[in-house]
Amino acid sequence: MFVWNWGRVLLLFLLICSVELHESLWPLPEHYSSGDHALSVDPALKLSVAGNAAASPILIAAFDRYRRIVFKHSTYGFSFIRKLSERFLSAFDLDTFNITLLSDNDQLQLGLDESYTLLVPHPNHSSQLLIQANTVYGALRGLETFSQLCSFDYTTKTVKIYKAPWSIQDKPRFAYRGLLLDTSRHYLPVNVIKQIIESMSYAKLNVLHWHIIDEQSFPLEVPTYPNLWKGSYSKWERYTVEDAYEVVNFAKMRGINVMAEVDVPGHAESWGTGYPDLWPSPYCREPLDVSKNFTFDVISGILTDMRKIFPFELFHLGGDEVNTDCWSSTSHIKEWLQNHNMTTRDAYQYFVLKAQEIAVSKNWSPVNWEETFNTFPSKLHPKTIVHNWLGPGVCPKVVAKGFRCIYSNQGVWYLDHLDVPWDQVYTAEPLQGIHTSSQQELVIGGEVCMWGETADTSNVQQTIWPRAAAAAERLWSPRDSTSQNITLTVLPRLQNFRCLLNRRGVPAAPVTNYYARRAPIGPGSCYEQ
Structure with a gap:
């Protein structure tokens, strides 16, 4: 019955x-x-x-x-x-x-x-x-x-x-409204990247942060150092220079910037597959060898080639999660540190600042993950944009020092955290704890991050959408208009937007599932899932 x-x-x-x-x-x-x-x-x-x-x-x-x-x-x-x-x-x-x-x-x-x-x-x-x-x-x-x-x-x-x-x-509330896409942990074909860019335009996001390279793979062609992409997973999981141009131009036609990231000195083990001299030793493979001029020659060569492809004024240099044990346990680096009267902490600062200097010389504003600011804030280049990720409360400290900040608190805006519900994504506030207008202006925006350890072509778009749209409205719409009773006023609009994405061919997952990207649990309208 x-x-x-x-x-x-x-x-x-x-x-x-x-x-x-x-x-x-x-x-x-x-x-x-x-x-x-x-x-x-x-x-x-x-x-x-x-x-x-x-x-x-x-x-x-x-x-x-x-x-x-x-x-x-x-x-x-x-x-x-x-x-x-x-x-x-x-x-x-x-x-x-x-x-x-x-x-x-x-x-x-x-x-x-x-x-x-x-x-x-x-x-x-x-x-x-x-x-x-x-x-x-x-x-x-x-x-x-x-x-x-x-x-x-x-x-x-x-x-x-x-x-x-x-x-x-x-008009948008923030100038920078981003989505990080990780193509190192799993390779994503160019057509999939373009599909994601297309869907970003529907939510009025305007920066694709392309995390192309990491310790697991180096899929990008670098003409100046052609052996680098030997660090790709296979010969069929690579991006040519022409592929990168295609992504950038496709994005421009939709009003979306592409910010590339080359994460140094950590997260770079894959570089040594093509150039083993970049490793501290064959047995201790990252961070990149701080003691060799060759390391910075390679970084300069990569950035020179990438400057021809990526016209956006921001370039991400990483700088996060640097474990310096290999530097202190490798004899020639240990000797170099002693000769330069440096600790490994000093060498970390030296490496980041030298990479920043290379980027600035090519007319880029460097973006670095927050560990660089947490470790040596007074030494960073004045043009540095600090990218928050470890938790709340960082951007207030950053802007108090006069630096610009991008908000990506991992507790709410890391899309690979599948147990974070849409409403927590939506209510996250980039300006929390920042009260003066001059300091608020230094928060250029925010970014949701699609890290790729558990996402590939089969499920990446379901993981991005619809939760990325929740952050997109936070970054576009006036703050007071997005602070209502969200169950009655926001949820139905987000469900409607998810249905719109589905109608346009974007495989956005249900809004209200406890775990993101899971399929519906039974029959029903997309407007109530």
């Missing part, structure tokens, strides 16, 4: 009502208002671009991508649809998308203007949608919001925007 679970029915009703109330947009815009009209959108929607970047290939490509997303249920080719709509001009309420760009600068760097205004008209006033943005990347964020306003009506088989007219003025 069937028995109603009235508690579940009531909760689902409340969630549905809450979704309608809060418009289902993710991340939530800074300012928005809506009406009570439903407008149909012409599947042959035309693009009209004005301003200083009318021929922007980035914008044109983005418009085509979003048109395919919004009108994916159309069963005919766009040329047929255009002819059909031209015969019945009154059939659709919205037929043109006017986008005005105020700048033709498409350089993708930290702190670029991603603001936009999106207007959906009153049905009696116009048939034209409008985006105005200072840069093409602001327009891309506006197109994503537009796509989330669109809904396919299965009864009329048309795309509609409900609750028009809409007026949205939006």
